Amino acid sequence: MAKNTSSRKSERLPLSRERILWAALRLADEGGLEALSMRKLAQALEVKAMSLYNHVANRDDLIDGIVDSVVSEIEVPKPGADWKIAMRRRAISAHEVLLLHPWATMPLVSRVNVGPAMLRYVDSTLGCLKEAGFSFEMADHAWNAIDSHVYGFTLQELNFPIEASAYGDIAAAYLPQIPAEQYPYMNQLTHQVIQGDYDGLHDFEFGLDLILNGLERLLK
Structure with missing residues (x-):
């Protein structure tokens, strides 16, 4: 029995910052940031909690x-590329990645994120826009406008209380609260959803293209 235990310990991967972050990412993906604690992380890695502090300073560092690991999954635009195509691909990639990691959008918008992946991501974005002819000031405004759409749409999609398949039934249930004489346009729109003429689903790329087309006119 002692021999088997020793063998298992020798086969265990050595603790490293990369291994800790990988395990932390899995915990966050499974249960959100509230599920991420040093104690739970140590249990997942089968180590003592104190040993984690040899590689990460604290939970904030974790x-x-x-967050930087998530950012590293997003497609990065290249300076010199067609800026509009690159920004579109970047935004769609960011939206898809953040849906895969539902906890990540809030720390992205509420923390100072200066990890290597984030710095590369922002620098390449600025570079792509600057090389396309935007001033630094307008490039900064441009990528922030795009990201505001990405983050806002993603948060709404993740937290919206109604499943898409239930829109028609929910619309019918709420119709009595939207009388035509008081709310004529909302009433007509609700009827379109109930009748199936319109699915009521908002399109991420619709808003994205409005922003990109506006930036294109500004550049010209």
Whole structure:
């Protein structure tokens, strides 16, 4: 029995910052940031909690690290590329990645994120816009406008209380609260959803294209 235990210990991967962040990312993906604690992380890694502090400073450092890991999954635009195509692909990639990691959008918008992946991501974005002819000031405004759409749409999609398949039934249930004489346009729109003429689903790329087309006119 002692021999088997020793063998298992020898086969265990050595603790490292990369291994800790990988395990932390899995915990956050499974249960959100509220599920991420040093104690739970140590249990998942089968180590003593204190040993984690040899590689991460604290829980904040841990969150910063896994946020940067998420950012590293987003497609990065290249300076010199067609800026509009690159920004569109970047935004769609960011939206898809954040849906895969539902906890990540809030720390992205509420923390100072200066990890290597984030710095590369922002620098390449600025570079792509600057090389396309935007001033630094307008490039900064442009990528922030795009990201505001990405983050806002993603948060709404993740937290909206109605499943898409139930829109028609929910619209019918709420119709009595939207009388035509008081709310004529909302009433007509609700009837379109009930009748199936319109699915009521908002399109991420619709808003994205409005922003990109506006930036294109500004550049010209």
